[in-house]
Amino acid sequence: MHDPDGPLVTRAQKGDRWAFEQLVERHQHRLYTLAARLLGSPDEAGDAVQEAFIRAWLALPNFRRGARFSTWLYRICVNAVHDQRAKTRRADPSDEFEVADPQDAFARQELAGELQQALNELEEEYRTAVVLYDVLGCSYAEIAELTGVAEGTVKSRIFRGRSRLAEVLGTTREPR
């Protein structure tokens, strides 16, 4: 399987930090979009992405070339999102205060918008499927691999997720 990240991954596996930084550069916005759309919060998404890249860096020597690097990275990110969600549930909200990054304005605006409100209403498995497929452009095969379900299930989740999303958007739009 051709992986466009292959040469950088090989170098990063041998401990080349510069090569890993290039991989961060390549994937940071996609990973952040994934985490932010799944979590609905820019700060939590930033934490999840940071955690995902650290885990990827540490686990990189164990990465096997059966999968694309990006698929592997998304799986780590989806897991980091799960952990972040559990952590947020446990934490006292008054414990943490984060100063907003001014460059985050667009993300904050988007995550406060109608689409995100509707996404937040979806069951997690549907949200994960539509974000990976329609927002990030992953293939069914990749989604099946990184979520551990059959391709038919992936299609069904995307189908139902999109339908439910339109339903929620419809009900929120009607009263206006």
Place this chain on the structure above:
Amino acid sequence: MVTGTHPEDVDLFDYVEGDLPPARAAELEVHLASCTQCAEHVARVRTGKEVLRESQFLQLPSGRRERLLASLPARPRLGRVRPAISPKRLLAILAPLAAVAAVVAAIVTNGDFSGTGGGGGGITGAEATRKAAPQAAEGGGGAAGTTGSAYDAATALTAKGSPAAVASELRRMGFDARVVGDHVEVRNATRAEVGRALGKRRRTGAVRIVFVK
């Protein structure tokens, strides 16, 4: 084809994506023309698809990227790339060679080059033999004792939860982990790598994590 049953989600999905063979797509269109429920469902799916695809990528703030890069821990030792021969094993191999070298040196010393400075080499070779011999014995014993999946208990980590849950979590993080009896074995990774990945709060518990090569 209008039947009493509705098409499967997967069929309707392939139809929306344009992935159905034309004959099957035509059959579905006949059904959709007469089934309001399915037609509305398909219309919602198309709307959902459009809305999602119009959304833009969000940018990781640069301050966050800087923090991320600064927080990448050192990865001192590679899990997979190890020397083909361990230092102990190397000594076990080198000790007999050193003995041979000492004998050669002794012959040389006592032979043509006697008294010309070659004697230094002879002494060095003999010293090497004396030094290497006990270590070689220890190395040989060590090698016999650590074959298979034996581990050094002093380097084990512990984690909370069941062995299966711990192994599963480690695999999700990309480690080669499996349950063996009442503990979890991790291959090709160091204690430090796993410890950092687990985080402080999970380093104490009933499940032992051991490291094997």
